[in-house]
Amino acid sequence: MPALLLGLTTTLVLTSCGSGGGDTNGKLDVVASTDMWASVAEAVAGDRAEVEAIIGDNEADPHSYESTPRDAARIDRADLVVYNGGGYDSFVAQILSGDTEAPPSVEAFSATRERDQHGHDHDTAENHAESGHHEHGHEHSGNEHVWYEPSSVQQVAERISEHLGQLRPQHSAEFDRAAADLGARLDEVEQRIDGIEQRHGGTEVLTTAPIADLLLDRAGLDDVTPRSFVRSVESGNDPAAATVAEMQDLVDSQRPAVLVHNPQTASSLTERIRTRAENNGIPVVEMPETLPEGQNYTQWISGRVSALERALDESPNQ
Structure with missing residues (x-):
């Protein structure tokens, strides 16, 4: 094989194998079950990913949503899937369980249940005290609507950052900063909830x-x-x-x-x-x-x- 052609072929192979998924412009492909979780993923990923939601209709009920072959294809090609879990958007779990090479995923319900049982994975009590981050210790009692608890969304954002960092190690610090910025904004919301509780x-x-x-x-x-x-x-x-x-x-x-x-x-x-x-x-x-x-x-x-x-x-x- 001519040297020039060999070099070109090698370059194409390396580019294909080293992309870690994503589309042709180098961005990661993130699929979320609902626009709620897509918004959280977008806040963490920024311009490094194309994020799309399967359910974005404000008239739809995700509990009863029936997936389509197109939904399965979107999930199958994703670099990362973000979904609620807890029986809320069960169509995602069904698609993932039937895929022998399923993409990595973040299930919000499981992530926050682990937080309830074991505390935050990455933050010690001292770190919380220094950062002003609130630790309230409320347990979910099986309620799957975890996006109504800002501290739970912070935990999910951290998990998304971890997975994105594994897919794009050169941008991991950027993802961590974005997750921290989101957490700071949600801490402000938590403080307002504190005010409601006080009054x-x-x-x-x-x-x-x-x-x-x-x-x-x-x-x-x-x-x-x-x-x-x-x-x-x-x-x-x-x-x-x-x-x-x-x-x-x-x-x-x-x-x-x-x-x-x-x-x-x-x-x-x-x-x-x-x-x-x-x-x-x-x-x-x-x-x-x-x-x-x-x-x-x-x-x-x-x-x-x-x-x-x-x-x-x-x-x-x-």
Whole structure:
């Protein structure tokens, strides 16, 4: 083989084998189950990756999403997959389990459960004290909506940074700084949640779905929603008549200061409860599952905390 051709062939082989995946412009390919987790991945990866979400429709319910062959292909070609886990976006786990050469992945639910059981992987108590990072120790009790707890999202961002750093070691410090910057912004949100707990700890609230339970618990609020209603909503069944009557009585009592409502799992029943709450002067705070257009995760969670804070401050039922 001529020397020039041999050199060219060798160069092509090395370029192909050393790319570590990613597209032709050298960027990593990151696929997330929802736009919520895509936004977190984008905050860490910056311009070093192309990040895409499988579910970005704010009308969709990830619990019941049915994947397509195109989704499987997107996950298969990814350099990194980021998903929620905990049964929330189970289609991702199903695709990964059926792939004998599945790409590396970050499962948010598992990462945060490990944090609950063992503490942060990388930060000691001394580091937390020096950095001002908050360690609250709230356990999830199986709630899969972990993006409603900013400290959990910080943990996931660290895991994403680790994986990206392994794929692109020359940029690992850059990924770590981006994750730390995101953590600092989320610490500010945590401090505002502390303020809600200080002013409104123990205040009763009602929910139409257990979407924001981690945030409500973190803020020290007392969710008085009947457990039978929560179980029915989670299973997709209609609550018993006695349970509906109990919810209506709670609303009519005007005890709850706020009604937390998930518009993406709304039904005729939950919409009636929402209207009843509004008629009783109970402020309604929407807590959805995907991002509105034009907002990143930090902006979104900050806005949801602000909405909750404002509703509690202005509620007549204090």
